[in-house]
Amino acid sequence: MDGREIFARLNKVFQEVFDDPSIRLTPQTTADDIEDWDSLEHITLISAVEREFHMKFKMKEISSMKNVGEMAGIIQERAR
Amino acid sequence: MQELIYPFDPGVIIRKRKALKRALEAQEGPRLRKKIAVLGGSTTSDLVKTLELFLLDAGIEPVFYESEYAQYFQDAMFPPESLASFQPDVIWIHTTGRNIENWPTVRDSDQQVEEKLAAELGRFQAMWESLEKRFRCPIIQNNFEKPFFRLLGNRDAWDIHGRTHFTARLNGAFAQYAAEHQGFFLNDTDYLAADFGLRRWADPACWNMYKYAMCFEAIPAFAFSVANIIKSLFGKNKKVLALDLDNTLWGGVVGDDGVEGIEIGQETGVAQSYYEFQSYVKQLKDLGILLTVCSKNEEENALAGLSHPEGALRPEDFTLIKANWENKDRNIRETAAALDLLPESIVFADDNPAEREIVQAQVPGVLVPELEGVENYIAAIDRSGCFETTTFSQDDLKRGEMYKANALRAAQQASFGDYGEYLRSLQMHAVIDDFLPVYLTRITQLTNKSNQFNLTTKRFTTEEMEAVYNSPDYIRLYGKLVDKFGDNGVVSVVIGRKNGEALDIELWLMSCRVLKRDMELAMLDKLAERCREQGLKTLRGFYYPTPKNGMVKGLYESFGFKKTAEEPDGSTVWELETGSYAPKCKVIAVTGNPVE
Numbered sequence: 001m002d003g004r005e006i007f008a009r010l011n012k013v014f015q016e017v018f019d020d021p022s023i024r025l026t027p028q029t030t031a032d033d034i035e036d037w038d039s040l041e042h043i044t045l046i047s048a049v050e051r052e053f054h055m056k057f058k059m060k061e062i063s064s065m066k067n068v069g070e071m072a073g074i075i076q077e078r079a080r
Numbered sequence: 081m082q083e084l085i086y087p088f089d090p091g092v093i094i095r096k097r098k099a100l101k102r103a104l105e106a107q108e109g110p111r112l113r114k115k116i117a118v119l120g121g122s123t124t125s126d127l128v129k130t131l132e133l134f135l136l137d138a139g140i141e142p143v144f145y146e147s148e149y150a151q152y153f154q155d156a157m158f159p160p161e162s163l164a165s166f167q168p169d170v171i172w173i174h175t176t177g178r179n180i181e182n183w184p185t186v187r188d189s190d191q192q193v194e195e196k197l198a199a200e201l202g203r204f205q206a207m208w209e210s211l212e213k214r215f216r217c218p219i220i221q222n223n224f225e226k227p228f229f230r231l232l233g234n235r236d237a238w239d240i241h242g243r244t245h246f247t248a249r250l251n252g253a254f255a256q257y258a259a260e261h262q263g264f265f266l267n268d269t270d271y272l273a274a275d276f277g278l279r280r281w282a283d284p285a286c287w288n289m290y291k292y293a294m295c296f297e298a299i300p301a302f303a304f305s306v307a308n309i310i311k312s313l314f315g316k317n318k319k320v321l322a323l324d325l326d327n328t329l330w331g332g333v334v335g336d337d338g339v340e341g342i343e344i345g346q347e348t349g350v351a352q353s354y355y356e357f358q359s360y361v362k363q364l365k366d367l368g369i370l371l372t373v374c375s376k377n378e379e380e381n382a383l384a385g386l387s388h389p390e391g392a393l394r395p396e397d398f399t400l401i402k403a404n405w406e407n408k409d410r411n412i413r414e415t416a417a418a419l420d421l422l423p424e425s426i427v428f429a430d431d432n433p434a435e436r437e438i439v440q441a442q443v444p445g446v447l448v449p450e451l452e453g454v455e456n457y458i459a460a461i462d463r464s465g466c467f468e469t470t471t472f473s474q475d476d477l478k479r480g481e482m483y484k485a486n487a488l489r490a491a492q493q494a495s496f497g498d499y500g501e502y503l504r505s506l507q508m509h510a511v512i513d514d515f516l517p518v519y520l521t522r523i524t525q526l527t528n529k530s531n532q533f534n535l536t537t538k539r540f541t542t543e544e545m546e547a548v549y550n551s552p553d554y555i556r557l558y559g560k561l562v563d564k565f566g567d568n569g570v571v572s573v574v575i576g577r578k579n580g581e582a583l584d585i586e587l588w589l590m591s592c593r594v595l596k597r598d599m600e601l602a603m604l605d606k607l608a609e610r611c612r613e614q615g616l617k618t619l620r621g622f623y624y625p626t627p628k629n630g631m632v633k634g635l636y637e638s639f640g641f642k643k644t645a646e647e648p649d650g651s652t653v654w655e656l657e658t659g660s661y662a663p664k665c666k667v668i669a670v671t672g673n674p675v676e
Contacts, residue, residue, distance in 0.1 A: 019098030040125050047296040048095040059285050 001079055006053075006072045013048050017041065027069025053079040084137045086449070086464045090300040097129060104136040110627055111141040112314055112539070117168035118144060119152035121179035122293040127306075130299050134307035138316045149291070152179070156207035159214060169541065170313060171211055172220040172306060175204075176269065176293035177227055177247065186231070186241045193240045201253050208257070208264065216543035218263045220309055223251045225273035225294075228282035262521075263542045265313075265470055267306050276301055308465035314539065315528030318447060318466040321364060322415055324430035325375040325382055325403070328451065329361075329393065330354050334385035335377055345390025353454040358392035360458045365397055369467055370419065370483055372400040374411045374428065379403040399483045408435050409442035419483060420592035422531065422628065427466055429457070471525055471542075485565035486593055500667065503598060506563040509669040510599065512606045515549050515556045516673055522570045523558055526589060531628040533600075534589040535621065535635065553578050555610050559603050561594055561668070568594055572603050576611075582618040582655075583611050588635075601665035604639055608661040618655050625650040639664075 011025045018036050031037040037045070049071070050056055055078045057065075065071050083092055083100060093100065114135075118124050128144050135142045145166045147155040152173055155163055181203070182196040204221070211219055227236075227243040236242030251270055258266050273281040276298050283295035294302060311317065326333045331343030331350050343351040344358070365371050371393075375382055382403035386395045395401070400418055402411040408430070416423040424445030430436050431451050440448045449460040461467075489506065496502035515523060520542070527540040540548070548554055559572035572590040576583040585607075590600055611619060621636040623629075637643070641654035 013095065016095050016099065019102070043290050043292070043296060044094055044097070044126065048091070051091040051095070051297075059289060062289065 001076065003072060003076065006075050006079075009052055010049065010068065010072060010075075013052050014045070017045050017048050025068050027067060027072065029068040030066065049075070055079045081137050084134055085447070086304070086460070088300060088304070090297045093130060093133065093300045094126075094296065097133065100133055101129075101136070104133065109139065111136075111139055113141045113143065114169045114310070114314060115143045115145070115166060116310070117147075117155075117163060117166060117171045119147045119155045119171065119173045121150050121152045121173075121175040122287070123149065123291045124174055126292075126296070126299050127174065127303050130303035131307055134304055135310060138307065138311045140311065140314060140316065142310075150179075153203065153207060157210050164214075168215055168217055170218045170220065170310060171215060172267070173207065173211075173222065174293075175222055175224075177224050177243075178287060178293045180224065180247075180250070183243060184241050184246055188241060190240060193246075197246065197249060197253075200250060204254070205257065208261075212261075212263070212543075216547065217541055218265060218313055218543070220265050220267050220306060221254065221258075222267045222269040223254045225269050225281065226278055228278065228284070265309055267309060269302070272302055272305055273298075304465065308468040309470060311465070312468040312470040313528075313541070315525075317468060317529075318369075318427045319421060319425040320370045320372060320415070320419065320427065321361065321461075322372045322374040322412060322426050322428045323361065324408075324432065324435065325373060325377055325385055327431045327454075328429060328457075329358055330385060330388065330391070331454070335381045339384045339388055342385060342388065344388050347390075350454065351390070353457075355390065355392055357454060357457045360462070362392050362397060364461075364467060367467065367469065370399045371397055372415050372419075373398055373403055374408055374415065374430070375403045376405055376408070377403040407438065409439050412439055412443050412446060420532075420595065427461065427464070429461065471521055482566060482568055482593065485568075488565050489563075503667040506565070506597070506667075508561060508563045508597065508667060509671065510562070510602050511560040511673065512557055512602060512670050513673040515558055517549075519558055519560075519570050520545055520549060523573050526570065526573055526591065527587065530589040530591060531626070532592050532631055533595065534626075534629050535585070535632055536587055536624050537626050537629060538587050540587075548575060555583055555607070555614070555616075557603060557606055557610070559590075559599060559606075561597065561599055572599055574603055574607055576607065576619075578614075578616065579620070581616055582620050583607075583616045585619065585621045588621070598665050598667050600635070601639075602668045602670055605663040605665050606670065608656075608658045608663075611658045612661075617658055619658055621654040621656075623652045623654070 007025060011023065014023045014025060015021050018034060018041070023034065046057060046062060053075050055075065057074065061074055081100065081104060118128055124146050128146060132142055145163055145168060152175060156173065180200060182200045184193045184196050188196070208219060208221070224247045227247055230236035230242070230244055232239055232242045236244040238245055254266055258264050273294070281294050281298050286292040286295050323329055331354055332341055334342050344354045345351045346355065361371065373382060379401065382401060383395050386393060400415055402415060404411070412426060412428060413423060416426060423443045427447045427449065428436070428439050429449065429451055436448045439446055447464060447466050449464050451457050451460055492505070493502050496505065524540050524542050524545045527538065531537065548556065555576045555578070557574040558570050560570050561568045571594045573587060574585065575587040576585045608619065621641055623633060623636065625633065636654035639656065641656040643652055644655050645653040
């Protein structure tokens, strides 16, 4: 799976979770850039991403991811 | 909404929750507003948001109180002002194994383990009693899922030091409390976790990172279970199971294959699966669910199939048989009309996706479970939660017979020229009097499920009904009607609150199965009599329109009441002087409560 495809699919997940079709992700996007992205929604987001890519994040990764780019990197490593 | 019907996809619900909520809120239709207090021992945020979806879908608009993180015990024992003023309609105590404070250890003596068990139970019981005393509303309590590790391996299940054993004993004690207390209900977390898969359910990462007591994907199934209890408490259960025949109740097509050619019984695996399904359906009937047939068949063939010697069901188990070549949506509507029920009371079971689709699309509100493969039929219906049983009265057991007696009455009616003559021929007698404790469950149930012949559609919880029962401020009447075909049970309830020299009729309802029997006149006669005995000069009636109670819009007028007020929303107020009232009912012999 190439980075472009991962970003396209991630973008769709973000749009649905935050119910906001205007979201456009970049590797630098962080929680500060999306209004509703608080700690509670973060769980929903992680769960939806995991399901989309049939993979699980490790606990350590969830707490250390700094932006969407890092998230995409982990997915690329692990996704089936 | 299809996304919220079993077997729903938890991933879709989690991911599209906001869009689903938006769509649900855009739907038309009346909603019951209910206040739900969630006292959590772990994070409740997403549980509540998911529960909201399922309730909205069932026509209940929830308003929530959520305790601060893990403050369930403090909230229950010492309700803060925000909870006290919230005045919940139902309280859900969301605790799990993570909240057990007195786990036994292997170093404890037998007596120490007993003390720990008593301490843990005491903590919960104190909460239940505090809440019950303070709020007098239904309480939903989770029982405990099995522990996520077993220190003693298999021995954990029977050794008193084992957490598995300890959990099972707590659950046993919770069940006993539920059996002994009305208005107290268990949310069977133990079953839900096992069903979901305990290992995935108990994801320690979810607890340690987010303080969720279960994995995120288990939340929809868990919230669905709680929603089913709440739906049942507020009268949103289904009442009828309408069944297709060929390839639904047996394998094959009886019209083509003949009775000897259909698969049902013990001969093959497929035949056994159909038999198992028929047995399940028969048990639903015993629970008070009305069974009907909705099948494209010659009636003769339908009856022959249902009389198959190897089947579990018999033709007489069905209240109504629609075996013809009409479209099924039409048959479903006619079934509802014949039973005096709304189409949304019906579950339609059919193996054919095309038939399911036409009914789903044409008759809104009917629940249409996905029946794919006979081996999956029971799960599809059982897990849909539509027959969730919170209260269970003697009347439920007899319901099928009562509706069948109705069919006999209808047949008789056709043979009389004059309706009054017919009514007299029914040899009706009624018991109309103040409530008796033995009927309170049934009376409360009626207030929650009667929609059509219901002037104010005021709903009561068990606790509220007990308060009415114990108050001197009310005149209460229940009516029970018996005729030569059978006992209809308690079919009408009137509650009036004394207001100076008038009686405000806060509730007047009647079951539609006794429509046009003059039972409402017999109730009015008794009400006027009671008012006069107590010096009340005026009866004041209220009609609050809903989409379903149009049939009683003119009821008070037909009784001879005078309209005194009318609101823009169609609500009306009516008055009648009791002094000059002359009894109206001439066809029912009325008696009072049996003398002790």
